Amino acid sequence: MTPPPAGMDGAYGFSPFPPIAEYAFLSDCETTALIAADGQVEWMCLPRMDSPSVFGAMLDRDAGTFRLGPAEIRRPAQRRYIPGTMVLETSWWTGRGWVVVLDALLAGPWHHRGLRSSAHTRAPTDTEAEHVLLRTVRCVSGSVQIRLDCTPVFDYGRAPAVWEYVGDDYHEAVARAPGAGLELRLTTDLMLGFEGDSLALGRTLLKEGEGRFAALSWSGHPPPRTYEAAQQRMLWTVHHWQRWLDGGRFPDHRWSDFLQRSVITLKGLTYAPTGAIAAAATTSLPETPGGERNWDYRYTWIRDATMTLWAMYALGYDWEANEFLYFIADTVTAGHRLQIMYGIDGRADLPEETLGHLHGYDGARPVRIGNGAHAQAQHDVWGAVVSSIYLHVGLRHRLDERQWTIVRTEVDCALRHWRAPDCGLWEVRGAPQHFVSSKVYCWLAAERGARLASLREEHDLAATWRAAAAEIQADILEHGVDERGVFVQRYGASTLDASALLIPILGFLPADDPRVKATVLAIADELTEDDLVLRYRTDETDDALDGEEGTFTICSFWLVSALIIIGEVERGRRLCEKLLSLASSLQLYGEEIDQSTGRHLGNFPQAFTHLALINAVMQVIRAERGLPPLTLDGEQQF
Known part of the structure; x- marks a missing residue:
């Protein structure tokens, strides 16, 4: 693959690659993802963290990305983890309004301690993660044009995905590639369209108080199908991480x-x-x-x-x-x-x-x-x-x-x-x-x-x-x-x-x-x-x-x-x-x-x-x- 011309991406100056330290890290304790400051998922391997990548733009700008955020790509106003969690909150100001994006790999019941398997056997079903990357976007003031782009490329960028609709309402699609042995399902309340075979996209104008979601899943675990359900699943994941962290002991100290x-x-x-x-x-x-x-x-x-x-x-x-x-x-x-x-x-x-x-x-x-x-x-x-x-x-x-x-x-x-x-x-x-x-x-x-x-x-x-x-x-x-x-x-x-x-x-x-x-x-x-x-x-x-x-x-x-x-x-x-x-x-x-x-x-x-x-x-x-x-x-x- 060839890199894009240097300087084409205004978010990162003269390099198309974000600084390593600007990546956010997500995990469900089976899969991990790294998200750049502009909201792109640039590294994600499925079905587990040492599998071939489906989003690999971190290593090649043509190896797959997934973005949900303002249509105008710019640096966010603020990024943070919700305290005590691995749920990422990114806030953007566009000049016309503010939006907040939440990103999480939905947590599974791994906090139920005492369940374990041999290193050489499959874990019990009730310790599995949800196998869902969930992204929500909410407009908190004004109005903002929102854009979704999802371009998976399986097997470390060697197998471009082909999208096709599920059902006839244009809110769900699956991506496959010959020989990949994996199917990605994109579920959203945005109207989806395809550009060529490999890019799934959605556009909408969000006004104050409105929200949308996108869920990428890769197993039989059902994704949320409404924005309200997505909010509940996100809140559950927040509580899940915070309950786990509460099980430790930390000194009362500035660090x-x-x-x-x-x-x-x-x-x-x-x-x-x-x-x-x-x-x-x-x-x-x-x-x-x-x-x-x-x-x-x-x-x-x-x-x-x-x-x-x-x-x-x-x-x-x-x-x-x-x-x-x-x-x-x-x-x-x-x-x-x-x-x-x-x-x-x-x-x-x-x-x-x-x-x-x-x-x-x-x-x-x-x-x-x-x-x-x-x-x-x-x-x-x-x-x-x-x-x-x-x-x-x-x-x-x-x-x-x-x-x-x-x-x-x-x-x-x-x-x-x-x-x-x-x-x-x-x-x-x-x-x-x-x-x-x-x-x-x-x-x-x-x-x-x-x-x-x-x-x-x-x-x-x-x-x-x-x-x-x-x-x-x-x-x-x-x-x-x-x-x-x-x-x-x-x-x-x-x-x-x-x-x-x-x-x-x-x-x-x-x-x-x-x-x-x-x-x-x-x-x-x-x-x-x-x-x-x-x-x-x-x-x-x-x-x-x-x-x-x-x-x-x-x-x-x-x-x-x-x-x-x-x-x-x-x-x-x-x-x-x-x-x-x-x-x-x-x-x-x-x-x-x-x-x-x-x-x-x-x-x-x-x-x-x-x-x-x-x-x-x-x-x-x-x-x-x-x-x-x-x-x-x-x-x-x-």
């Missing part, structure tokens, strides 16, 4: 709204039928503008498990944390080698494919689906699983036989492989190296495993694993620290790496160890751009890719936590305040931030960034209240 938005975002990235949490809702949003660092993040990373459980337990969402742990346990015991990532349904095979027909976001190519890193050797996975089970058990003081079997298996893997090189936490595509962070996670597997063995009264095994943990720790301290007493990226190098910030967070060494403080301060002073943290300097690391990166927001929030842990409270608080000021207008984050412009880069919204935010904000709040910092060792009560 609590960031905690709430982050946990809502994490819930939205959860695939309810299995409990898996996707790393992001998108694929191939570039880490480097116009570059090749474009990856598919619609999968679950095992390395995120410990942070996920910590964040969910800290905010009172034990059920969600347990669901994610059960997903991991189901996956680990499914009979295949533990990988660094899995599909949200638990599948292990994630073959990487390049979609050469797509232009890419703002010209960034290639566009990839699947992720070849799933086959990498990455030694952090064993520690992530064992420490997650340890956190889970720490709240219950009970380790069942199934979990114990997993612990024994993963500790054994860590002890057999910790001396070997791997691809590291950042999944570099260069030659395997002896990455310090990977060996720290192998230490984590042995150390937390020893604690769990003691709980099981397996005292001989606990002693063996403690000795192994001590051996790994001694090796890291001998080979992974430079002459300044600073932890480096890999053995035999002097390169700094932000993953060393996990050393105090995971409790590898006490906070008052001089090597810990020296490392945190070295990263803060030498691996930052305008206070924001780089993963590593690309000219010092063989990651087999071209181009520079922006600063990694995950790592910047890690630095906040690490600064608090080593006692640099004021510096950590100031950095946290700066990072929160760089959030999108809807309090969402991509993976990276361009330090010179504040532009968000990478897939969006990024789960790991929001997990790190929760940890950092909670650390700052505790410090302000004179409480000791928390590390991810499960010793403290949440």
Whole structure:
């Protein structure tokens, strides 16, 4: 496909692509959607978040969009989420009147806790989402011309839809494409027309007090058929999210709204039928503008498990944390080698494919689906699983036989492989190296495993694993620290790496160890751009890719936590305040931030960034209240 001429879209200046941070995120915990500021749905995959897209304009302006709003495309006056929800409210002033659009993926009954399925079986019907994207528009003053345009293109822009009417009243139509295996139904109180085969459109003049709706559905769940019914379904979804949020516990603090938005975002990235949490809702949003660092993040990373459980337990969402742990346990015991990532349904095979027909976001190519890193050797996975089970058990003081079997298996893997090189936490595509962070996670597997063995009264095994943990720790301290007493990226190098910030967070060494403080301060002073943290300097690391990166927001929030842990409270608080000021207008984050412009880069919204935010904000709040910092060792009560 070819991009439109630059500058043709007045809403975004000289680029036809909206800034990544301007997208709003919707979810029903099965499907996700991203909506640009002009009201266009530009990313939506069906029937679930890792399926092929039906609206893909985020990656190619010809790959499908869906808009409902003022006929004159302009920037909205205001956008916000209705507080405590994932229902988007957009207000427009046209010069003749005001209209308000509400957008939501209708929530299903996933708040009825206690219902779950295996990662390898279909969820029960009563946990399914409604499978309806609902959009309502209401004129609140004056009069405004309203326009609906819906142009789905199935299979990542490869299969244009063909519309046909349902019935004879011109208010309902279905879109199909040969081989797509999916049917979209558009139901509205606007009179629908077709332009060619692929565009369904509607126009009307709304006067003060009048409203219209459009519902896009893709399963047997009935959509609303009147504006009044649509309002009721929207209100139910608002209440649904707010009731779910009320189940958590949040400190009374000026930053609590960031905690709430982050946990809502994490819930939205959860695939309810299995409990898996996707790393992001998108694929191939570039880490480097116009570059090749474009990856598919619609999968679950095992390395995120410990942070996920910590964040969910800290905010009172034990059920969600347990669901994610059960997903991991189901996956680990499914009979295949533990990988660094899995599909949200638990599948292990994630073959990487390049979609050469797509232009890419703002010209960034290639566009990839699947992720070849799933086959990498990455030694952090064993520690992530064992420490997650340890956190889970720490709240219950009970380790069942199934979990114990997993612990024994993963500790054994860590002890057999910790001396070997791997691809590291950042999944570099260069030659395997002896990455310090990977060996720290192998230490984590042995150390937390020893604690769990003691709980099981397996005292001989606990002693063996403690000795192994001590051996790994001694090796890291001998080979992974430079002459300044600073932890480096890999053995035999002097390169700094932000993953060393996990050393105090995971409790590898006490906070008052001089090597810990020296490392945190070295990263803060030498691996930052305008206070924001780089993963590593690309000219010092063989990651087999071209181009520079922006600063990694995950790592910047890690630095906040690490600064608090080593006692640099004021510096950590100031950095946290700066990072929160760089959030999108809807309090969402991509993976990276361009330090010179504040532009968000990478897939969006990024789960790991929001997990790190929760940890950092909670650390700052505790410090302000004179409480000791928390590390991810499960010793403290949440």
